[in-house]
Amino acid sequence: MADKKVEAITSMEEDFAQWYTDVVVKADLTGYTSVKGFMVLKPAGYAIWELIQKQLDARFKETGVENVYLPMLIPEGLLQKEKDHVEGFAPEVAWVTHGGLNELQEKLCVRPTSETLFCDFYQKDITSYRDLPKVYNQWCSVVRWEKETRPFLRSREFLWQEGHTAHATAEEAEERTIQMLNVYADFCEQILAIPVVKGQKTEKEKFAGAVATYTIEALMHDGKALQSGTSHNFGDGFAQAFGVQYADKDNQLKYVHQTSWGVTTRLIGAIIMVHGDDNGLKLPPMVAPTQVMIVPIQQKKEGVLDKAEELRERLAKVARVKVDATDKSPGFKFAECEMRGVPLRVEIGPRDIENNQCVLVRRDNGEKITVSLDELETKVEELLKTIQKDMLETARAHRDSHTYEARNWEEFVDTINNRPGFIKAMWCGETECEENIKAETGASTRCMPFEQEKLSDVCVCCGKPAKKMVYFGRAY
Amino acid sequence: MADKKVEAITSMEEDFAQWYTDVVVKADLTGYTSVKGFMVLKPAGYAIWELIQKQLDARFKETGVENVYLPMLIPEGLLQKEKDHVEGFAPEVAWVTHGGLNELQEKLCVRPTSETLFCDFYQKDITSYRDLPKVYNQWCSVVRWEKETRPFLRSREFLWQEGHTAHATAEEAEERTIQMLNVYADFCEQILAIPVVKGQKTEKEKFAGAVATYTIEALMHDGKALQSGTSHNFGDGFAQAFGVQYADKDNQLKYVHQTSWGVTTRLIGAIIMVHGDDNGLKLPPMVAPTQVMIVPIQQKKEGVLDKAEELRERLAKVARVKVDATDKSPGFKFAECEMRGVPLRVEIGPRDIENNQCVLVRRDNGEKITVSLDELETKVEELLKTIQKDMLETARAHRDSHTYEARNWEEFVDTINNRPGFIKAMWCGETECEENIKAETGASTRCMPFEQEKLSDVCVCCGKPAKKMVYFGRAY
Numbered sequence: 001m002a003d004k005k006v007e008a009i010t011s012m013e014e015d016f017a018q019w020y021t022d023v024v025v026k027a028d029l030t031g032y033t034s035v036k037g038f039m040v041l042k043p044a045g046y047a048i049w050e051l052i053q054k055q056l057d058a059r060f061k062e063t064g065v066e067n068v069y070l071p072m073l074i075p076e077g078l079l080q081k082e083k084d085h086v087e088g089f090a091p092e093v094a095w096v097t098h099g100g101l102n103e104l105q106e107k108l109c110v111r112p113t114s115e116t117l118f119c120d121f122y123q124k125d126i127t128s129y130r131d132l133p134k135v136y137n138q139w140c141s142v143v144r145w146e147k148e149t150r151p152f153l154r155s156r157e158f159l160w161q162e163g164h165t166a167h168a169t170a171e172e173a174e175e176r177t178i179q180m181l182n183v184y185a186d187f188c189e190q191i192l193a194i195p196v197v198k199g200q201k202t203e204k205e206k207f208a209g210a211v212a213t214y215t216i217e218a219l220m221h222d223g224k225a226l227q228s229g230t231s232h233n234f235g236d237g238f239a240q241a242f243g244v245q246y247a248d249k250d251n252q253l254k255y256v257h258q259t260s261w262g263v264t265t266r267l268i269g270a271i272i273m274v275h276g277d278d279n280g281l282k283l284p285p286m287v288a289p290t291q292v293m294i295v296p297i298q299q300k301k302e303g304v305l306d307k308a309e310e311l312r313e314r315l316a317k318v319a320r321v322k323v324d325a326t327d328k329s330p331g332f333k334f335a336e337c338e339m340r341g342v343p344l345r346v347e348i349g350p351r352d353i354e355n356n357q358c359v360l361v362r363r364d365n366g367e368k369i370t371v372s373l374d375e376l377e378t379k380v381e382e383l384l385k386t387i388q389k390d391m392l393e394t395a396r397a398h399r400d401s402h403t404y405e406a407r408n409w410e411e412f413v414d415t416i417n418n419r420p421g422f423i424k425a426m427w428c429g430e431t432e433c434e435e436n437i438k439a440e441t442g443a444s445t446r447c448m449p450f451e452q453e454k455l456s457d458v459c460v461c462c463g464k465p466a467k468k469m470v471y472f473g474r475a476y
Numbered sequence: 477m478a479d480k481k482v483e484a485i486t487s488m489e490e491d492f493a494q495w496y497t498d499v500v501v502k503a504d505l506t507g508y509t510s511v512k513g514f515m516v517l518k519p520a521g522y523a524i525w526e527l528i529q530k531q532l533d534a535r536f537k538e539t540g541v542e543n544v545y546l547p548m549l550i551p552e553g554l555l556q557k558e559k560d561h562v563e564g565f566a567p568e569v570a571w572v573t574h575g576g577l578n579e580l581q582e583k584l585c586v587r588p589t590s591e592t593l594f595c596d597f598y599q600k601d602i603t604s605y606r607d608l609p610k611v612y613n614q615w616c617s618v619v620r621w622e623k624e625t626r627p628f629l630r631s632r633e634f635l636w637q638e639g640h641t642a643h644a645t646a647e648e649a650e651e652r653t654i655q656m657l658n659v660y661a662d663f664c665e666q667i668l669a670i671p672v673v674k675g676q677k678t679e680k681e682k683f684a685g686a687v688a689t690y691t692i693e694a695l696m697h698d699g700k701a702l703q704s705g706t707s708h709n710f711g712d713g714f715a716q717a718f719g720v721q722y723a724d725k726d727n728q729l730k731y732v733h734q735t736s737w738g739v740t741t742r743l744i745g746a747i748i749m750v751h752g753d754d755n756g757l758k759l760p761p762m763v764a765p766t767q768v769m770i771v772p773i774q775q776k777k778e779g780v781l782d783k784a785e786e787l788r789e790r791l792a793k794v795a796r797v798k799v800d801a802t803d804k805s806p807g808f809k810f811a812e813c814e815m816r817g818v819p820l821r822v823e824i825g826p827r828d829i830e831n832n833q834c835v836l837v838r839r840d841n842g843e844k845i846t847v848s849l850d851e852l853e854t855k856v857e858e859l860l861k862t863i864q865k866d867m868l869e870t871a872r873a874h875r876d877s878h879t880y881e882a883r884n885w886e887e888f889v890d891t892i893n894n895r896p897g898f899i900k901a902m903w904c905g906e907t908e909c910e911e912n913i914k915a916e917t918g919a920s921t922r923c924m925p926f927e928q929e930k931l932s933d934v935c936v937c938c939g940k941p942a943k944k945m946v947y948f949g950r951a952y
Contacts, residue, residue: 033596034554035584038547040597043612046543067522071514072548072586072617072633073570078510094549095574096586099632100621101567108511110548110572110586120509121516136519140617141548145576156575157548 009339011278016222021151023272027281027340030151037149037156041265044340047289048268049159053139055191055286056161056263059183060137065163068136070117073108078116082241085115088208092144094156110143115209115234115260118164119242126256128247129168135176137163152269153226153476160264166244166256170235173257174212177233180261181214184229192267193284193391194218194274195399196228197422197471199447204431207260211235217446217471219399220273223420225446225473228270231261269476274395275364281341282363284391285319285384292321292380293342295333297349299325307353311346311376318381319344338363343387344380364391407456412472416441422473424449426466428459437461437472446471485815487754492698497627499748503757503816506627513625513632517741520816523765524744525635529615531667531762532637532739535659536613541639544612546593549584554592558717561591564684568620570632586619591685591710591736594640595718602732604723605644611652613639628745629702629952636740642720642732646711649733650688653709656737657690660705668743669760669867670694670750671875672704673898673947675923680907683736687711693922693947695875696749699896701922701949704746707737745952750871751840757817758839760867761795761860768797768856769818771809773825775801783829787822787852794857795820814839819863820856840867883932888948892917898949902942904935913937913948922947 009022024030029045041049057067073096080086093109111117122134139161149155163180167173181198188194196216206213210232218228236255239245245253275282285291292315296308308323315321324333330347337345347359360369360379364387371379402421406412415423423443427433434445437460448468459466485498500506505521517525533543549572556562569585587593598610615637625631639656643649657674664670672692682689686708694704715721715731724730751758761767768791772784784799791797800809806823813821823835836845836855840863847855878897882888891899899919903909910921913936924944935942 031597031601033547033593033600034551035547035549035593038549040547041545042601043542043544046545049545050543066519067526068519069517069522069525069617069635071509071511071516072619073511073514075510092576094572094576094584096570097573098571100569100623108570117509117511121507124509125507125518141545143548147576159545 009278009280012221012276019276019278020273023276023280023339024151029268029281037146039149039151039155041159044289045268048271048283048287049265051287051289052191052267053161056183056187057139059187060161060163063135063179063183065135065137067138069138069140070114070121072111072140074111074114074116075106075108077106078120079109081116081119082209082238085209085238089113089144092146094143094145111140112142112144113260113262114138114142114162114164115238116242118260119238119244119258122166122256123242123244126166126244126246129249132166132168132246132256133172133176134166135163136165137161150269152265152272158264158266160262162260162262165259166239167258168246168248168254168256170257173235173259174233177212177214177231177259177261180259181216181229181231184231184261184263185216188216188218188228188267188270189392191284191286192271193286193388193395194228194270195392195396197447197449199449199471201230201447202431202434202445202470204434205445207232209234209237211237215447217422217473218270218274219402219422219473220270220476221276221398222273223402223474225422225471225475226266226270226273227446227475228267229261229263232259234258234260275391276341279335280339282391283341283343285343285388288341288343289320290322290340290342291319291384292344292346293333293337294321294323294346294348295330295337296323296325297330297347297352301350303353304348304350308348311348311358311373314377315346315380318377319384334361344383346380362387364394405455406460409460412437412460413441416443416472416474420474422446422471424453424455424469424471425460426454426456426458427468427470428462428464429467430459430462430464433459433461442474443472444475446473446475485754485756488697488752495752495754496749499752499756499815500627505744505757513622515625515627515631517635520765521744524747524759524763525741527763527765528667528743529637532659532663533615535663536637536639539611539655539659541611541613543614545614545616546590546597548587548616550587550590550592551582551584553582554596555585557592557595558685558714561685561714565589568622570619570621587616588618588620589736589738590614590618590638590640591714592718594736595714595720595734598642598732599718599720602642602720602722605725608642608644608722608732609648609652610642611639612641613637626745628741628748634740634742636738638738639736641735642715643734644722644724644730644732646733649711649735650709653688653690653707653735653737656735657692657705657707660707660737660739661692664692664694664704664743664746665868667760667762668747669762669864669871670704670746671868671872673923673925675925675947677706677923678907678910678921678946680910681921683708685710685713687713691923693898693949694746694750695878695898695949696746696952697752697874698749699878699950701898701947701951702742702746702749703922703951704743705737705739708735710734710736751867752817755811756815758867759817759819761819761864764817764819765796766798766816766818767795767860768820768822769809769813770797770799770822770824771806771813772799772801773806773823773828777826779829780824780826784824787824787834787849790853791822791856794853795860810837820859822856838863840870881931882936885936888913888936889917892919892948892950896950898922898947900929900931900945900947901936902930902932902934903944903946904938904940905943906935906938906940909935909937918950919948920951922949922951
């Protein structure tokens with residue numbers, strides 16, 4: 001009965017892209033409107049974002065971050081102040097040209113990111129070393145006029161957080177940049193059960209206007225990489241462009257050093273593609289809006305629904321729990337639970353009640369465990385922790401077994417074509433080689449990992465002396 | 477010492493508008509950028525909004541509300557589908573005409589409110605009675621191209637929540653409309669310590685496209701009214717315009733009945749203007765980001781800062797508490813605490829430590845209470861509750877003593893000119909009289925309160941038979 005699916009979805013092996021779309025739709029995460037390239041986050045999808053937001057925000061605040069809110073529109077003149085930045089973003093912004101019934105004197109773009117607004121604000125708000133550091137963050141949506149869109153991975157509007165900080169010294173800015181990358185990496189591992197590679201982006205891949213961009217890279221089930229969060233050190237480039245200065249203790253005017261860092265609803269795409277299977281979504285307990293679903297068996301028999309409700313009340317103290325008391329069949333309910341990724345299912349029927357027990361079914365591995373009702377809370381709490389841990393280990397094992405080394409061009413090409421995953425390889429440091437690799441194989445430079453290894457002496461592409469070991473991969 | 481102010485602000489009596497602006501700036505709630513008519517919510521201001529959001533969202537969820545996120549841009553064609561609605565909003569929206577490097581085929585407006593988007597979404601998402609009700613809400617920002625702007629009260633972009641529901645029957649929609657108005661009213665009283673009048677808007681004042689608009693109206697310290705939240709019943713008007721239908725149990729296609737309801741960052745303006753005084757902001761403990769500020773006296777003396785930190789750790793279990801250990805003078809710190817509205821101040825110096833005591837100072841009434849350190853947590857918890865309660869009672873007493881009755885036109889004119897506040901008066905039900913009253917006195921119709929009284933038989937304006945008792949007032 002449990003094998004009867006709510007509605008068939010495409011198998012991952014057959015067509016991963018279609019599987020992804022099917023899961024997003026059947027798990028009821030997103031919806032459509034008539035606004036092309038934009039998506040609706042439905043309750044099941046938004047609730048995941050709320051859990052991400054709540055837990056990440058708490059981690060931010062532990063490091064001294066304060067939340068603010070800045071305007072959603074940026075005057076053209078502001079956007080143009082930092083040369084690299086405007087070149088990076090101008091081609092993909094939406095422009096407001098009319099306000100009310102009048103044409104605007106200066107057009108405004110809908111923020112694609114808010115470095116320029118924060119600089120403009122800091123320029124007015126910072127005067128002395130006493131005003132530093134500023135460690136601000138905002139939760140909002142941004143717009144980028146993408147041509148191809150896919151739910152969570154690439155859409156014209158997405159939800160995110162963007163942290164923007166200002167510091168007295170270059171050292172402090174670099175420290176904060178790395179600190180926030182570590183917050184993201186820990187969050188991905190501990191909350192989303194997604195292991196990541198931490199590293200620095202190359203010159204070619206860094207953020208428009210940054211001195212250095214750091215990234216966390218995750219590997220999806222199909223062997224493609226997903227950039228999952230970035231943290232940028234701007235040095236004092238933006239500060240010079242916007243005149244953000246402070247009077248130091250010696251009364252000298254100095255430029256501040258800035259950073260920015262962000263993660264987006266793309267993380268939900270990562271959760272789907274790292275953990276999901278042919279039965280649908282698999283949510284790590286820490287971000288599952290419903291952690292436990294109680295499914296009554298033969299619910300019309302006297303006492304079954306009452307018992308289910310009693311268990312719900314007991315479990316509510318240790319988990320986010322619901323009872324499915326609808327008139328669907330148990331098999332349908334099982335499949336729906338699986339499709340929506342609920343980590344743990346509780347089955348309770350007349351015979352279970354007689355035996356003072358119930359059956360727990362893990363979504364991650366399908367394991368069925370019969371437990372005494374006397375120890376229900378303890379067992380459920382314990383199992384949710386185990387599932388969270390096991391999901392991370394499973395994802396890590398997949399990532400590790402799909403991370404390859406290529407010591408020469410033949411190995412590189414063979415790997416990329418036959419074994420989808422990360423490829424570690426040596427690189428000479430030249431943008432030309434990155435471009436060649438991309439053109440020949442479709443693999444892009446994911447990052448120069450913090451944990452460097454020396455695989456050989458020469459660049460995998462040109463054969464000249466190597467400078468760095470790099471993670472390559474085809475990516476979303 | 478405590479009387480030494482951080483910086484002088486204009487007195488309320490002298491110039492209420494300037495007092496308001498001074499408080500907003502000196503309490504560090506908002507900041508400026510180069511985007512005309514838009515404001516920055518700084519950490520002190522945004523933290524109040526976070527507390528409003530958290531507590532209101534919890535109340536929403538108790539009534540079955542689910543959060544979603546819809547696009548920020550609305551195609552012109554969608555906006556135009558409901559005639560009254562587009563007439564109400566088209567003159568004040570911002571238009572996006574270009575996306576990326578291209579002109580758009582259809583221009584998009586930045587959402588001023590999202591009825592049209594929800595209708596478009598529901599039209600696709602609702603097919604059967606099983607899909608009803610939909611009780612969705614989103615937290616986001618909206619843009620309205622206001623000509624005159626003031627922080628929190630009127631700005632071109634503001635943060636809010638907008639609930640949008642769809643129901644099978646007219647009765648259920650009306651019930652939800654009133655239910656959410658009651659949620660708002662209770663929230664204002666219990667959390668913001670602001671008493672409100674609940675009532676229905678007149679035809680002239682109702683929302684563009686609504687069958688009925690309900691409102692909560694609050695009275696500010698200067699005797700002007702502030703509309704603080706609204707809840708609309710749309711009947712099936714939008715459903716007809718957008719074709720939002722469901723198949724009922726008898727398989728008949730029927731139109732859904734819809735509601736929407738919202739409150740905004742304007743509530744922060746209400747908090748300022750209801751509770752504030754010439755020393756600055758006064759925050760009700762329930763929305764105070766810092767509820768208790770510990771100010772060490774003679775902090776350089778051995779043991780004082782340690783003791784302050786010890787008290788902070790103890791109080792952190794019952795309140796949001798900080799220590800001000802900066803090198804400012806105690807008098808400066810006291811004034812700053814007052815300016816920022818911190819509900820309770822703890823003073824602890826060498827003599828207090830010797831006597832195992834400290835001094836608590838209430839922001840709401842200035843009362844100083846010496847308490848034994850042994851009972852600190854209990855006293856602080858108790859006092860915060862008392863302050864919350866007393867602030868509501870003070871606001872209610874002010875509101876009640878500034879609510880007048882006018883039985884004829886002379887009384888009305890005399891009251892509006894000499895005693896700022898709410899005026900209760902009888903009204904014939906004609907829009908013409910509302911317009912005359914507005915033109916002659918500047919007073920607008922606030923609402924037809926749920927609690928009706930019969931003050932006389934005739935309309936205060938035209939002398940014809942009266943139909944309703946109405947609250948009038950000059951308003952923000």
